[in-house]
Amino acid sequence: MPTRPGAAFDAFLDTTAPRAAERRDWTPEDGALPALYLSHGAPPLFDEAEWMDRLFAWAQGLPRPKGVLIVSAHWEAAPLMISSPNPGTPLVYDFGGFPQRYFEMQYATPDASAMASRVAxxxxxxxxxxxxxxRGLDHGAWVPLKVMYPYGDVPVLQLSIPTHDPDRLIDLGRRLRPLREEGYLVVGSGFMTHGLPFVDFHHPDRIPGWSEDFDLWASEALARGDIDSLARYRSQAPGMPYAHPTVDHYVPLFVTYGAASDQEQPAQTVIDGYWFGLSKRSFQLA
Known part of the structure; x- marks a missing residue:
């Protein structure tokens, strides 16, 4: 157990985060940025050094984007909504039962008005x-972004999830595809498995069969570029409904696929493994 909440994040800020200064800004010569799907996790992931190192390295391998447009599992709202573009918009602390430190974290990002106009x-x-x-950024956005862009130097907007229908979400992502060519990073933020009611928190290294089975099925479909199978998860995926008693953490990947240039391309998994038995699989598409 950590000596204090977020101790690994403090070490990350001291030893790893300064390397963010080495990044160069995106230019048109870089071409389109990839579309990402992140398994974001709750605030205690700030005590998972390996997860932070891998997530930071992912961002370090990309040019600094003009802005980040993120679709988080934690904002389901229709009609389609976008968060406040104002600089330093307050965060949404949409969780409970965690140490007070996580309710005091800040992530003041720059003005995102230009990006808001472009998305509209x-x-x-x-x-x-x-x-x-x-509406500010919820933890499905600010937890991973505090690691990817630790100095809050990139404008960020959050887009709501207006539906769970895969086809409609793919179509939404398709509308956002041109933004990638303009230097904006489009991110779906969820968790590859999210059966919280069925997790044994007393045995964090134990991987439930439903989580492992769903992750294996998803990884094989992602490797094939099989968006049709991924869209039929309710009937085809093993481990359901335990892996996703609600599907809010799974469906953001359809926005990612819609934003991709080729929906049948194999996905590149960047982060895998488990956290309290939940799959952290995260990937990118060109």
Missing amino acids: AAMPDAEPLHQHAS
């Missing part, structure tokens, strides 16, 4: 984008 322009007139005047 990508939406059809029949389905306008609604701006939530006060």
Whole structure:
């Protein structure tokens, strides 16, 4: 157990985060940024040094984007909404039962008004984008981004999940695809398995069969570029419904796929393994 909550994050800030200064800004010569799916985790992942190192290295291998547009499992709202673009928008502490430190963390990001206008322009007139005047970033966004961009030097906006329907989410991602070519990073943030009611928190190294089976099925489908199988997860995926008693942490990957240039390409898994038996599989698509 850590000596204090977030001790690994403190060490990360001291020893690893300064390397973010080595990043160069995205330029058109870089071409489109990849589309990402992150298994984001709860605030205690700030005590998982390996997860932070791998997530930071992922961001370190990319140019610094003009902005990040992230779809988090923790904001389900229709019609489609976007978070406040104001600089330093307050965070949403949408969790409970954790040490007080995690309720005091901050992540002040720059003004994102230009990105907000660009995202709004990508939406059809029949389905306008609604701006939530006060909504900040929830932990599905700020927890991973505090590791990827630890100095809060990249504008960030959060997009709501308006539906669980894979086809509609793929279509939403497709509208966002041009943003990748303009230097914006499009991210779906969830968790590859998220059966919290069935996790044995007294044995964090124990991997439930339902989690392992679902992850293996998903990894094989991702490696084949088999979006059709991924979309039929309710009937095809082993481990259901234990792996996803609710599907909010799975469906952001369809926005990622929609934003990809080729929906049938094999996904590149960047982070794998388990945390309290939950699959951390995270991947990117060109």
